[in-house]
Amino acid sequence: MPKIKYAILLMLFLLPALAPALEPPTDVKLTDAPNDDGSIVIMEWQPSPSENEPGFMGYNIERSMLPNDSFQMIAWVPKGAVEHEDNSVEAIGRNHYYKVVAINQNGDSAVSAVAGPIATTQSWFNTGKLNTLFGTFLFIAITLLYIYWARKGKLFIRRISGLDAVEEAIGRATEMGRPILYCNGIGLIDSISTVASLNILGQVAKKTAEYDTPLTVPTADPVVHAVAREMVKEGYKSVGRPDLFKEDSVYFITQDQMGYAAALAGIMVREKPATNFFMGYYAAESLVLAESGAATGAIQIAGTDQISQLPFFITACDYTLIGEELYAASAYLSKEPLLVGSLKGQDACKLIIILFVLLGTLAALIFRSDLIYSLFSIH
């Protein structure tokens, strides 16, 4: 009996030694990522032959600035991975060394050969954005060309019913002796749709000043509030009616999305504005606002570039400016040749984009080349 016991103990002791040893990944290659600020190294390797064995977990990525010492783990990738992007390099231009360590469930590890050195460099021009640069120059050139033509003569722009209705809506409020509510949305000043909304507010303020119609502008952002107040004030001043501007007509409410919606719904129900404008950036509160306004019987004009909110505005408002129409509003309402010229330039560029999309689709279908895909990709 003791002999059998000893034999079992010996087997248990020798069993791990008999199991196949964990093998390391091989052929670790390092590349300095192009078009970056020098913080990215791209790693590629051949997977460990032990990957298919049970208990294999993945790889630890280790980095050091010395070839034989001070390696520290910087990332872990699961089995199956054959590449990793280290985007935490801080010392640009200094040598870095890497190791890939295979790990299994027993805690065994197998270390690859040290790869490197590699020293990253920072790029001073992102060649992946060459197509964007070309597009930007083309767009600027076309827009400036149309502005030049607009200065020379009148350019035709298609009718936008939502903008034609602005004057009608202001007139209606004047006749009814009720105020106009203008909402800039919940966007911050760095949102271009908010800037476009403020541009329209300037035009609306001029018209309300001419007709002596009360204008209420509750805002959801402190900076937007400051700009909106100046724009309304200047609008009244520009038509020679600074005396009609009331300081408390433009006021801040809250930055809280649903708090803003609740406050506006309350204003609509209590003050019953004849016209509601919803221009700018909107999220889930769009339907609360538009439906509350529709329930009070107000004429409603909305405009946003948030595609997910457009169906709600289209359903609940009388007129909706869809996407680009919001940006065209300022030019359309002011009829300034310079602004109208830029609008025509925008249309011409849209035509060019349609042509590029058609050509690109055809080229991709016929040639199936990576070059075609890269021409239309932005990195």
Place this chain on the structure above:
Amino acid sequence: MKKNIPMAIVFVLGVAFIIQFFIPSRPSQVAFNTMIEWDLIIYVFASVIAVDSLVRHHILKISRKSRGWGYSLVYLGAAVFMILAAVFSGTREGSFYMKVFNYALAPMQATMFAILAFYMASASYRAFRAKSTEATMLLISAFIVMLGLIPQGAAIWSGLPKLSEWLMLVPNMAAKRGITFGIGLGITATSLKIILGIERNWMGGH
């Protein structure tokens, strides 16, 4: 002078940041992030003006006894109450201030959000009335999409989920991308107009 200086600042910074977009190097990124952080300074001053306007608005309403002045009273009372609560109990988790926030303000926000469901029902009723050819097409498409998303749809006809998916991924996506192109150009054109000083409405008109 009042308009030329802001326009010059906008032009210089606008052009600088167009160039910055194409430069990935570290100094370029640092410059960009620093400028973004400067926003905070503007926000501090703008917040003072904003809160001042809010308090003034409500005080004026109360003093004039305008319609709904009682709500203004509630608002100012609640604002003062919350400020005092924050000062005396602190804003840590478990404080009186946080209890009011969690058990009064948060449920009110959730209530407003929940009301959306009712508004959505009334809006859907209006949108899906088959008054014209377009509205009828919308109604049929919506019916197919909704039916395709529930198990009963597949039980009626196995091809319904695929048809629903096709409607969302092909005609719907095509329309969305068309709008997105327009928005992209609109954003670029508006930015360009502001940088070049063509659009001056943001300074209060021409």
